[in-house]
Amino acid sequence: MLREVAVSNRIRELQCILQLLFYLPDKLPLAGDYGTKDYTLTAKSSDLCAEVEEREMKRDLEKVRNIGISAHIDSGKTTLTERILYYTQRIHAIHEVRGKDGVGATMDSMELEKERGITIQSAATFCNWKGHDINIIDTPGHVDFTVEVERALRVLDGAILILCSVGGVQSQSITVDRQMTRYNVPRIAFINKCDRTGANPYRVTQQLRDKLNLNAVMLQIPIGLENDMEGVVDLVTMKAVYFDGEQGDKVRYEEIPDHLKDEAEEKREELLDAVSMFSDELMEAMLEEQEIPEEMIHAAIRKGTLSLELAPVMLGSAYKNKGVQPLLDAVNAYLPCPLDVENIALDLDNDEAEVKVSNDPNDKLVALAFKLEDGRYGQLTYIRTYQGVIRKGDTIVNTRTGKKLKVGRLVRLHADEMEEIEEAGSGDIVALFGVDCASGDTFCGEGLNWSMSSMHVPAPVISLAIRPVDNKAQGNMSKALNRFTKEDPTFKTYVDHETNETIISGMGELHLEVYIERMKREYNAEVEIGAPQVAYRETITNRAEFNYTHKKQTGGSGQFGRVGGYMEPLEEGEYEFVDEIVGGVIPREYIPSCDKGFQASMKKGTLIGAPITGVRIVINDGSFHAVDSSDMAFQQAAKGAFREGYAKASPVIMEPIMKVAVEGPSEFQGAVMGSLNQRRGMIVGTFEEGNYTVVEAEMPLSEMFGYSTTLRSLTQGKAEFTMEFSSYKQVPKSVADDLIKAYQAEKSEG
Amino acid sequence: MGYEPLVNQNPLRVLNLGRGNKQLGLVMARAGLGKTALLVQIALDSILRGNRVIHVSIGESIDKTRAWYDDILQFILQDHSVSRPHELIDMVARHRMIMTFKEDAFSRPRLEERLNDLILQDIFRPNCLVVDGFDFESADRATVEDIKEFLESMSLQAWFSATRHRNDDRISPAGVPAPCHEVDDLFDTVILLKPEKDATIELEIIRNNGVDADTEAGAGLKLDPSTMMIKEG
Numbered sequence: 001m002l003r004e005v006a007v008s009n010r011i012r013e014l015q016c017i018l019q020l021l022f023y024l025p026d027k028l029p030l031a032g033d034y035g036t037k038d039y040t041l042t043a044k045s046s047d048l049c050a051e052v053e054e055r056e057m058k059r060d061l062e063k064v065r066n067i068g069i070s071a072h073i074d075s076g077k078t079t080l081t082e083r084i085l086y087y088t089q090r091i092h093a094i095h096e097v098r099g100k101d102g103v104g105a106t107m108d109s110m111e112l113e114k115e116r117g118i119t120i121q122s123a124a125t126f127c128n129w130k131g132h133d134i135n136i137i138d139t140p141g142h143v144d145f146t147v148e149v150e151r152a153l154r155v156l157d158g159a160i161l162i163l164c165s166v167g168g169v170q171s172q173s174i175t176v177d178r179q180m181t182r183y184n185v186p187r188i189a190f191i192n193k194c195d196r197t198g199a200n201p202y203r204v205t206q207q208l209r210d211k212l213n214l215n216a217v218m219l220q221i222p223i224g225l226e227n228d229m230e231g232v233v234d235l236v237t238m239k240a241v242y243f244d245g246e247q248g249d250k251v252r253y254e255e256i257p258d259h260l261k262d263e264a265e266e267k268r269e270e271l272l273d274a275v276s277m278f279s280d281e282l283m284e285a286m287l288e289e290q291e292i293p294e295e296m297i298h299a300a301i302r303k304g305t306l307s308l309e310l311a312p313v314m315l316g317s318a319y320k321n322k323g324v325q326p327l328l329d330a331v332n333a334y335l336p337c338p339l340d341v342e343n344i345a346l347d348l349d350n351d352e353a354e355v356k357v358s359n360d361p362n363d364k365l366v367a368l369a370f371k372l373e374d375g376r377y378g379q380l381t382y383i384r385t386y387q388g389v390i391r392k393g394d395t396i397v398n399t400r401t402g403k404k405l406k407v408g409r410l411v412r413l414h415a416d417e418m419e420e421i422e423e424a425g426s427g428d429i430v431a432l433f434g435v436d437c438a439s440g441d442t443f444c445g446e447g448l449n450w451s452m453s454s455m456h457v458p459a460p461v462i463s464l465a466i467r468p469v470d471n472k473a474q475g476n477m478s479k480a481l482n483r484f485t486k487e488d489p490t491f492k493t494y495v496d497h498e499t500n501e502t503i504i505s506g507m508g509e510l511h512l513e514v515y516i517e518r519m520k521r522e523y524n525a526e527v528e529i530g531a532p533q534v535a536y537r538e539t540i541t542n543r544a545e546f547n548y549t550h551k552k553q554t555g556g557s558g559q560f561g562r563v564g565g566y567m568e569p570l571e572e573g574e575y576e577f578v579d580e581i582v583g584g585v586i587p588r589e590y591i592p593s594c595d596k597g598f599q600a601s602m603k604k605g606t607l608i609g610a611p612i613t614g615v616r617i618v619i620n621d622g623s624f625h626a627v628d629s630s631d632m633a634f635q636q637a638a639k640g641a642f643r644e645g646y647a648k649a650s651p652v653i654m655e656p657i658m659k660v661a662v663e664g665p666s667e668f669q670g671a672v673m674g675s676l677n678q679r680r681g682m683i684v685g686t687f688e689e690g691n692y693t694v695v696e697a698e699m700p701l702s703e704m705f706g707y708s709t710t711l712r713s714l715t716q717g718k719a720e721f722t723m724e725f726s727s728y729k730q731v732p733k734s735v736a737d738d739l740i741k742a743y744q745a746e747k748s749e750g
Numbered sequence: 751m752g753y754e755p756l757v758n759q760n761p762l763r764v765l766n767l768g769r770g771n772k773q774l775g776l777v778m779a780r781a782g783l784g785k786t787a788l789l790v791q792i793a794l795d796s797i798l799r800g801n802r803v804i805h806v807s808i809g810e811s812i813d814k815t816r817a818w819y820d821d822i823l824q825f826i827l828q829d830h831s832v833s834r835p836h837e838l839i840d841m842v843a844r845h846r847m848i849m850t851f852k853e854d855a856f857s858r859p860r861l862e863e864r865l866n867d868l869i870l871q872d873i874f875r876p877n878c879l880v881v882d883g884f885d886f887e888s889a890d891r892a893t894v895e896d897i898k899e900f901l902e903s904m905s906l907q908a909w910f911s912a913t914r915h916r917n918d919d920r921i922s923p924a925g926v927p928a929p930c931h932e933v934d935d936l937f938d939t940v941i942l943l944k945p946e947k948d949a950t951i952e953l954e955i956i957r958n959n960g961v962d963a964d965t966e967a968g969a970g971l972k973l974d975p976s977t978m979m980i981k982e983g
Contacts, residue, residue, distance in 0.1 A: 210811065677872075684848065685816070685847060
């Protein structure tokens with residue numbers, strides 16, 4: 001044992017020396033000065049060894065941060081991530097997002113993202129800041145990918161919410177923030193781009209209060225804004241912080257400039273007032289007008305942040321390398337470690353009873369696969385561990401399939417590059433190689449059968465027919481679709497048996513567009529696409545009775561079954577089957593047959609062939625024949641009964657209604673409202689502030705195709721909109737008539 | 751519309767809200783006593799009569815304003831049996847529009863422009879306007895007169911809310927307290943919300959459709975502080 005340790009130490013030292021040799025060329029002392037060189041070598045190798053050892057020892061949970069960076073598109077999320085990685089020495093050069101140098105920022109690993117300057121996939125990356133291990137999940141910024149965002153939020157313990165100091169709280173920030181609230185994610189706000197013309201962090205802070213209902217408190221004030229931005233004043237330490245050097249890596253603390261002293265005092269008062277709510281000690285110290293120790297303020301801010309009752313606000317400009325290091329300090333100081341967050345799993349052996357995961361590395365493993373990615377070296381599965389330790393060579397169980405699997409390679413990720421590791425402790429975010437699973441699956445140690453609570457996955461609202469252009473594309477397309485459906489639970493695909501077309505469906509136009517692009521780029525699958533189709537549904541609006549007899553006598557054994565009862569609208573839920581049969585008029589064994597027959601009828605409505613939802617079926621009468629009744633006969637009888645009842649129950653067509661927010665300069669408000677109104681929209685409300693306005697509306701999805709183009713031309717490209725699914729609503733009669741006509745025509749043609 | 755029973759049972763019927771257009775009303779109270787709740791109930795009453803209402807909210811968000819309607823509708827649905835609650839909720843949503851302004855973004859020209867946008871494009875033709883959060887303290891008489899004149903020209907019924915301050919004792923001859931004591935004659939109906947000893951809130955109707963009421967006559971209406979619903983006392 002001792003010998004093993006000695007050998008592994010030796011190996012580690014050799015590794016360190018090898019690592020060091022990499023650095024040697026530019027660090028080599030003057031030729032001939034061997035003494036110095038020798039000295040450098042020893043010092044460096046022991047330093048490095050110590051650093052590696054220290055890092056391993058300190059992987060205790062209190063020093064782990066799993067954070068997300070969430071923001072409105074273009075508020076500089078990727079740039080900030082890039083700077084964080086640079087300052088934590090994970091990368092050694094800074095690239096800009098839109099790749100002036102042709103390389104692109106490190107987090108945007110997909111080509112498509114690089115081209116559009118947006119982040120779609122939430123790659124996880126690891127870094128270390130002042131002894132804390134930080135896993136960063138880069139979350140997508142567009143609302144069409146909210147499942148990606150929500151899935152990422154699920155594995156986060158805390159987040160940085162980036163806001164643009166000019167644009168402020170935009171509709172996307174509102175959506176993302178709402179999601180964070182839903183998943184109880186504590187957050188720090190970072191007001192970025194303070195160097196831009198029109199920057200006003202005070203206004204943005206006020207917006208955080210007004211629009212997001214956050215108890216936003218500034219921990220810093222800017223030293224100059226726009227072009228004159230030099231740094232920030234830290235209101236906790238009451239020091240001015242400057243960022244020197246070409247890349248801002250040298251942080252210099254100075255006295256607060258005279259002209260800012262009064263403002264700093266005033267804002268510090270505000271800060272202390274706000275955080276004193278979370279610390280009796282601090283409150284007392286304030287009342288007694290004592291000197292308040294920094295630690296006490298930090299502790300109070302942390303407490304407020306963790307309880308989600310306080311949102312600390314930090315400032316800077318990632319692009320100009322200002323304010324990033326203090327933000328990292330704040331991540332360490334205020335955001336939760338895995339121990340601060342309560343996570344619940346479902347015990348599959350115990351009727352899905354809720355159990356708290358322990359975070360204890362000595363317990364059996366519980367880990368959630370939250371993201372799949374097709375990398376250069378095969379499938380990569382990102383996992384978050386909630387308790388136990390995952391080691392190379394361990395056997396783990398996928399609790400969804402019950403399959404056992406062996407942990408092959410285990411890696412820690414830094415966007416496109418990766419580091420092999422031997423084990424990962426509780427609370428960590430790492431990736432597995434070559435594991436067959438779907439995202440959302442839970443892995444457990446042998447003997448444990450838990451599942452991390454299922455995530456809320458909305459049903460797709462839009463679909464599209466795709467056709468491969470040639471045979472080669474056909475094969476690639478199926479490969480791609482197979483991958484995408486595993487990666488993204490809101491992306492679905494099936495073959496329409498009537499038209500023989502492959503249909504893909506998802507959460508919005510852009511959502512599907514991105515997958516079509518990815519098919520082309522990553523899988524070389526060129527496809528032709530049909531017009532987008534809205535996922536309509538049918539439902540009933542009245543109670544209707546049915547009493548149907550299925551009877552067939554065509555030689556051999558006959559079929560007989562009678563089903564009587566009624567159907568009525570179901571306010572919540574899709575389908576309910578109630579058995580009120582008494583006296584055995586339908587024998588017990590045929591009740592499930594009836595249920596099956598009704599369910600089969602729900603798949604396709606008679607109005608436009610859309611699936612039927614929201615029906616309660618009650619059966620209370622029937623009859624059978626001792627010889628001729630069978631499972632099949634009762635299924636047929638139920639189908640007939642459904643047809644009979646459905647026709648009388650005033651069926652209607654339902655369409656997906658989207659919550660749309662359009663924001664832009666006030667001068668276009670009238671035009672925007674007009675355009676929404678023309679598209680059968682219902683304007684819910686408007687909000688005006690200065691020259692900026694938001695129009696909120698509920699819009700039928702079918703009317704939103706191509707709206708981005710309309711909006712651009714209507715507002716000279718100055719307005720933008722976000723859209724998310726809200727609910728299903730009845731289609732107006734005139735539209736329904738057209739839909740029915742079109743369906744009838746299609747049917748008679750086909 | 752089929753909602754007559756709801757309208758007829760509404761305790762607010764003493765205010766004769768259905769009497770016609772051009773009526774200008776004012777609800778006054780200290781902060782937190784239920785001005786918004788009362789305005790929302792007035793708006794809902796108007797919607798149930800088949801009118802369209804614009805709810806102007808100054809300094810409040812769309813979501814919060816909508817939450818008021820949702821809550822109060824829920825209370826109405828709890829107290830009265832309505833055969834198809836979803837249709838009622840839907841009808842209310844279609845007959846209401848919320849316009850929110852940041853404090854300094856609200857002005858008569860801005861309001862006029864917005865209403866014209868809506869009416870000329872036939873997006874929404876309001877019959878009634880409720881304005882919550884208008885700052886009477888910094889508005890002079892001319893401003894209020896100007897707004898009144900505009901609302902009259904549009905044939906709109908309108909209701910305003912105003913916040914009283916604890917330390918301000920100024921009062922108009924008709925009994926309307928500051929900050930509206932100098933403009934109270936511009937309003938046809940003025941209601942004051944007053945907290946009572948038994949923790950309920952009484953509606954004192956100072957003026958009802960242009961008739962100055964003696965304080966006792968208008969009494970009998972209370973606002974239940976737990977639900978913020980108006981009820982007959």
